[in-house]
Amino acid sequence: MNIEEVKEQAEPRAFSPRDDLPREYREAATRMLEFHANSEIMGAYLERPFIRKAPSLERKMAFSAKTQDEIGHGQMLYRAAESLGIKTRDEMLEDLANGDGKFLNCFHYPMERYVETPMIAFFVDGAAMRRQATLKSSSWEPYAHAMDKICFEEGMHVKHGESILRELMSGSKKEQEMTQEAFEEWWPRILQFFGPTDDQSTHHDFAEQVGLKTKSNDELRNAFLNTYMPKAEKYGLEIPEEPRIRDNGDGTYEVVEDDLDWEEFFTVSKNEYAGSKQQIDSRARAQEAVQWVRDMLDGQATTGDGPTPQAAD
Amino acid sequence: MATSRSDLGAPDELSERERDAVEAQLFRLADDEYIQAERYTFWQVRAPTLESDLAVANNAQDELGHARLWYDAIQQFGYSEESLLWESEPDDFQHSTLVELPFSEGDWGDAILRGYLYDVAEEIRLAALEESTYREIRERTSRIQGEEDYHVEHAENWLRRMADDEEARQRVQAALDRLYPYALTLFEPVGDIEEDIVDLGIRDATLEEMRDEWQERTTAFLTDLGFEVPTDAEPATPTGRDNEHTQHWHDLHEEMVSSYRNLGRHEATTLMDDE
Numbered sequence: 001m002n003i004e005e006v007k008e009q010a011e012p013r014a015f016s017p018r019d020d021l022p023r024e025y026r027e028a029a030t031r032m033l034e035f036h037a038n039s040e041i042m043g044a045y046l047e048r049p050f051i052r053k054a055p056s057l058e059r060k061m062a063f064s065a066k067t068q069d070e071i072g073h074g075q076m077l078y079r080a081a082e083s084l085g086i087k088t089r090d091e092m093l094e095d096l097a098n099g100d101g102k103f104l105n106c107f108h109y110p111m112e113r114y115v116e117t118p119m120i121a122f123f124v125d126g127a128a129m130r131r132q133a134t135l136k137s138s139s140w141e142p143y144a145h146a147m148d149k150i151c152f153e154e155g156m157h158v159k160h161g162e163s164i165l166r167e168l169m170s171g172s173k174k175e176q177e178m179t180q181e182a183f184e185e186w187w188p189r190i191l192q193f194f195g196p197t198d199d200q201s202t203h204h205d206f207a208e209q210v211g212l213k214t215k216s217n218d219e220l221r222n223a224f225l226n227t228y229m230p231k232a233e234k235y236g237l238e239i240p241e242e243p244r245i246r247d248n249g250d251g252t253y254e255v256v257e258d259d260l261d262w263e264e265f266f267t268v269s270k271n272e273y274a275g276s277k278q279q280i281d282s283r284a285r286a287q288e289a290v291q292w293v294r295d296m297l298d299g300q301a302t303t304g305d306g307p308t309p310q311a312a313d
Numbered sequence: 314m315a316t317s318r319s320d321l322g323a324p325d326e327l328s329e330r331e332r333d334a335v336e337a338q339l340f341r342l343a344d345d346e347y348i349q350a351e352r353y354t355f356w357q358v359r360a361p362t363l364e365s366d367l368a369v370a371n372n373a374q375d376e377l378g379h380a381r382l383w384y385d386a387i388q389q390f391g392y393s394e395e396s397l398l399w400e401s402e403p404d405d406f407q408h409s410t411l412v413e414l415p416f417s418e419g420d421w422g423d424a425i426l427r428g429y430l431y432d433v434a435e436e437i438r439l440a441a442l443e444e445s446t447y448r449e450i451r452e453r454t455s456r457i458q459g460e461e462d463y464h465v466e467h468a469e470n471w472l473r474r475m476a477d478d479e480e481a482r483q484r485v486q487a488a489l490d491r492l493y494p495y496a497l498t499l500f501e502p503v504g505d506i507e508e509d510i511v512d513l514g515i516r517d518a519t520l521e522e523m524r525d526e527w528q529e530r531t532t533a534f535l536t537d538l539g540f541e542v543p544t545d546a547e548p549a550t551p552t553g554r555d556n557e558h559t560q561h562w563h564d565l566h567e568e569m570v571s572s573y574r575n576l577g578r579h580e581a582t583t584l585m586d587d588e
Contacts, residue, residue, distance in 0.1 A: 289419025
């Protein structure tokens with residue numbers, strides 16, 4: 001198939017590993033999937049301290065389960081990425097550790113306080129849900145298929161985040177103030193989750209033409225704001241005056257781009273922000289420390305002695 | 314052996330002696346599982362592979378679920394989750410010091426071996442509780458047993474692989490030498506109450522009997538893989554069972570209660586009702 005044929009035939013779940021697809025398509029799909037898979041891992045890494053710090057036994061269990069789900073999503077998405085034949089999972093994980101792998105902007109900001117957790121678990125996950133629901137119609141069938149299961153579990157995560165937010169905002173005055181403060185800190189990052197407006201976006205045109213992506217940044221941002229601004233207000237959060245958000249009155253919004261720090265955004269997206277380095281490097285050190293285990297598994301897989309690889313998993 | 318096998322009855326029907334003995338058994342069950350789980354979660358998003366990450370998270374959540382079952386049984390005596398976990402002091406806990414030790418970065422051998430030593434002991438303890446005269450223990454035991462079998466199998470598979478690899482073998486042996494005295498504290502007594510636990514039929518094996526069975530099983534398996542088991546070691550002190558703990562537990566406890574304290578909470582959330 002050439003690119004023109006791909007564009008003509010692009011529709012939901014149109015292409016699978018059985019198709020002979022041009023390299024340009026496979027590279028674009030790999031880039032999206034790898035970014036998505038990396039984001040699952042780095043999102044889990046960001047939240048993991050709160051397994052320990054959760055303030056109730058059942059919250060602890062929920063954080064542990066959520067973190068586990070995200071590792072499972074990463075596993076599924078890397079598999080869907082590998083099936084494009086461009087990069088192996090090991091290569092992608094290696095790139096993530098050495099700072100070459102890219103991931104969502106919000107996961108570059110280390111979380112210190114419990115009141116920050118719903119900013120990720122409710123707003124960022126809610127935003128991710130918007131995007132992911134549309135990816136069920138991606139033209140790369142393994143991607144769309146992975147989204148069926150992932151979207152179901154993400155729905156549970158957003159409920160978990162919403163429950164934490166509701167609890168904090170119906171708690172003591174101190175809790176409410178701390179949560180509002182965290183919201184003000186995170187809100188601009190959350191708005192930037194969807195990236196720059198469509199006229200500034202680089203990869204978008206091709207990904208949409210070949211059906212990898214079915215909605216634009218602006219459409220997704222509007223859908224998110226329509227649902228989540230009222231929810232934030234319902235729980236008693238005040239939307240900060242800046243960045244300015246103009247309500248067009250027809251279900252669409254305009255975020256004033258100049259009110260957002262795009263220099264920081266692009267520093268983040270190059271993995272060069274201070275938080276990026278902290279998150280990437282500390283995870284890389286933890287991974288490096290168990291390299292000996294992976295070497296052992298690799299050696300045993302090659303020589304065939306010892307129990308089957310699955311046995312230890 | 315127990316002098317009476319009749320059912321002790323509901324929580325509010327116990328004599329003071331019976332209640333003290335039941336509580337003594339429940340606290341160590343709950344605290345051991347809770348802290349073992351907590352240390353397991355150290356490996357979440359840090360395990361060697363995505364697959365082992367998922368497996369370690371499963372184990373942690375199983376143990377947390379068991380801890381919740383045991384704490385729930387304790388709460389029938391009028392305690393609350395807040396008083397047990399969030400507003401208590403480190404010295405209120407009675408878990409064995411084995412489960413409170415931190416992991417060194419990358420020491421997967423420690424994680425697996427510790428899981429093995431702990432889970433075999435847990436299997437033996439649960440077997441001795443199967444026919445407990447206290448119904449709340451008996452019923453929970455049967456719910457938990459299936460999962461513990463899987464944990465032992467998982468650890469044994471890893472140990473077989475690590476025994477076959479020079480570097481891994483050395484790491485596991487080092488962990489064995491270090492952890493063994495702490496593992497022995499699993500069988501240390503809380504105090505005079507131990508005799509009552511067995512006399513009342515709450516558990517049908519003594520600590521010595523359980524330790525002997527544990528030593529026999531672990532020694533046979535590990536020796537067969539070529540490890541040297543330091544069977545003449547003495548239990549480490551403090552034992553944890555006597556409410557005395559290492560500094561590691563004090564540090565861990567502080568981190569665990571930090572959000573609850575910083576938020577100025579007075580209640581721990583339970584999710585069953587609203588979700």
